[in-house]
Amino acid sequence: MSAAENQNRRLLRARDAMDRDYAQRLDLPALARLAHMSEGHFSRTFRATFGETPHHYLQRRRIERAMALLRDPRSAVTEVGLRVGFDSLGAFSRAFRAIVGVAPSQYRDRGLVARAPSCFVKAWLRPVGPGEKAVTATPATRISTPETAATGTATPETAATGTATPETLTTVTPATAARETA
Structure with a gap:
């Protein structure tokens, strides 16, 4: 296996962890450890490989899941935000509006x-x-x-x-x- 293939496998391992455990508290040091890289090198190579930073990727995955949950008109915005891994309603609403373009309650309603x-x-x-x-x-x-x-x-x-x-x-x-x- 070449060095590039090995690096891609390690990056995919970290990205798979983000996809699987999006609702958990994931930070850059933990993801870098999964990829067996330093934090700086992991962040740079992740962005070069996938086109976005690990933080943006994780946020987008969380918002994707929140969008699916908010399609149910009975869903509570705060509950959805906490369920997909945000610590507060404010952080969830800010991220949702930045990515989707509308507030979560507007999206649901x-x-x-x-x-x-x-x-x-x-x-x-x-x-x-x-x-x-x-x-x-x-x-x-x-x-x-x-x-x-x-x-x-x-x-x-x-x-x-x-x-x-x-x-x-x-x-x-x-x-x-x-x-x-x-």
């Missing part, structure tokens, strides 16, 4: 209906990395399929058979939502 195969939903709703464009909060987005066009809502049955693509996304504004419910 905006009524996103995205019933489609989970691979599509994950791709469309994935939080952005550093320097990428953030998702906007309003207007809400709804997946349109032939089945949902008639009813205006997606059900688990139509999600399983839907042919949702990025082109079939439609924008739902308060005015169009009022027309749909009337």
